[in-house]
Amino acid sequence: MIPKFDIYKDKWAVTSDDVIKPGLTAIAEALALIGSPEKKLQIVHLAGTNGKGSTLTFLEAILMEHGLRVGKFMSPCILDVHDQIQVAKQPISAEEMDRVFQQMQAAGLSGKLTDFELLTVAAFLHFVNSNVDVAIIEAGMGGLLDSTNVVTPIVSIIPSIALEHTKYLGNTIESIAHHKAGIIKQHQPVIIGELPLEARAVIYKEARNKQATVLELDDQFYIEHTKNGECYTNEENGLRIANLLRKMKGPHQANNMALAITAFFEVATALHVPVSIEGIQHGINKATILGRFEEILPSIILDGAHNPASAETLVATIRQEFPEERITFVIGILADKDVQNVFNQLEQVSDCFYFVDFNNPRAMSAKDMVELSGASQKEVLRDYVQFLQTQSENKCRTVVTGSLYLLTDVRNKLIGNN
Structure with missing residues (x-):
């Protein structure tokens, strides 16, 4: 149930199933019919049990402070379907949603997808229509068979892993981790937070199989608490960023902040964006999220x-x-x-x-x-x-x-x- 999504489905006579059908075949075929918009985007992909939304929000704020036009796709919604797809922190408008539905109708996507798959296609189309520099994509459930997992990202992020959606993902930490690890792509780095040992082993095994570099919290990068805020250190690039003052409360948000800063460095390298320490500090200070304390x-x-x-x-x-x-x-x-x-x-x-x-x-x-x-x-x-x-x-x-x-x-x- 995606609030207000049916308005557009009814208006444009585009049908989709209100069910969960894990798998990538249907969405891959649909995206091919509509011009493969996901291949035209620079993407950061997130999966994990908790921390995805907060990590995304920190990263979005830092990227915007560096002058980049940022799209984000999140789930579930906070208010209604419009806030799940945003560009420059602005929810997709009714007119913009009409445009992507018109595109999907013309491509013959009606009846081919589930609601979440259709919404994923809509997000990719809107980001291409809006000429975003970077799109941050949050997996809806799991990762391996989630409809968002049709992308090849600059970097993947897995903030945490715990038991969830056991009906679909399995009832052990290892099986959950197997699904989260599915977002790791060949030769593309993956950033991980503090994970259970059994989950960590699964992630590292998949990374080796994909020849993907693992950047791990409290290994390649870490956070220290000081009198003047928090301090981030990255052992890989030698950067140390002090005076980090975040508005998002809770000790766990320090970890999400660290993941986001590390991901920013990967994006900056890939897109040749000059790094501004002040931009990182300002982004961290401005980041806020609905429904997170x-x-x-x-x-x-x-x-x-x-x-x-x-x-x-x-x-x-x-x-x-x-x-x-x-x-x-x-x-x-x-x-x-x-x-x-x-x-x-x-x-x-x-x-x-x-x-x-x-x-x-x-x-x-x-x-x-x-x-x-x-x-x-x-x-x-x-x-x-x-x-x-x-x-x-x-x-x-x-x-x-x-x-x-x-x-x-x-x-x-x-x-x-x-």
């Missing part, structure tokens, strides 16, 4: 922690940012997630939970969440809008978390598109 009203935080790994990261951030404050959680989550372990993580920093229903067919009911939770203070919350407004007025620190679809609903109802 984002304060949308006083005392009200949105964070899309939807699996145990991201919940653990949220807990670490809360402990760092609000060590003495009482925390209230408002949660809605998809039933196919590891809900019990998400709750186990969050219950380390709070015993006060409100569970909500939201509009998604995969959502776990608030009633079922109450039964799963081990918190002593827990209840179903019907009118979360009024509740959150009151919490804000009373300066009660409240974190809305779980599904990004819930965060979209909360954002729309509390602050609209502002």
Whole structure:
């Protein structure tokens, strides 16, 4: 379910399936029919369990500070389908979406793809239409069989690997890593964050098979904490960048920042872009992302922690940012997630939970969440809008978390598109 996508499908009589069909055959054939737009782009490709969106955002900001026109393709959406495809931080407009649908209709793509495959084609077309210098592409699920994996990137990035989408990717870290490693391409470097040992072994094996250089956090590059911000050091090129002051909170964001800076160096080398230390510093300082420990009203935080790994990261951030404050959680989550372990993580920093229903067919009911939770203070919350407004007025620190679809609903109802 991609909000507002059906508007364009109906308008242009382009059909696609609202299902998941892992594999590259259909999209490869569709792209060939429409002129192979993905081959006309300079691309950075990301896959991983958590950290993709934040790493992408840091990298986008740095590239833009160096004067580059940047496209990005992300999933899922925050507001609706338009924000999944952006150029120069501007969501694709209705007119621009009409243009790419007209192109897809003319190429005869109707009925050939799933929704996400069709959206991937739309992203490639929009980036070509918009003459971007670099396109940053985030895999939707996995990597190996994800529809975005038709590209040959300048560099691939894998920030983290944990259990997720086990129905499609397998139920072991090794099998998940196998899918993430699928984005590694022949002779193209891959940048990795802190990975479980079994995942790391899979990544290195695939890199050897593809003769791809691995650049690893805390090996070829690292971050140090100083009195004047953070300092990045790259052992490969000898560069050291001090006074890095990021707005994106949480210790994990230091790692995502380091991955992005390292990726920037690869892009700068490939595109012959002069490196500006000041441009990197400014980019890091300007980078922000919706739904990543984002304060949308006083005392009200949105964070899309939807699996145990991201919940653990949220807990670490809360402990760092609000060590003495009482925390209230408002949660809605998809039933196919590891809900019990998400709750186990969050219950380390709070015993006060409100569970909500939201509009998604995969959502776990608030009633079922109450039964799963081990918190002593827990209840179903019907009118979360009024509740959150009151919490804000009373300066009660409240974190809305779980599904990004819930965060979209909360954002729309509390602050609209502002």
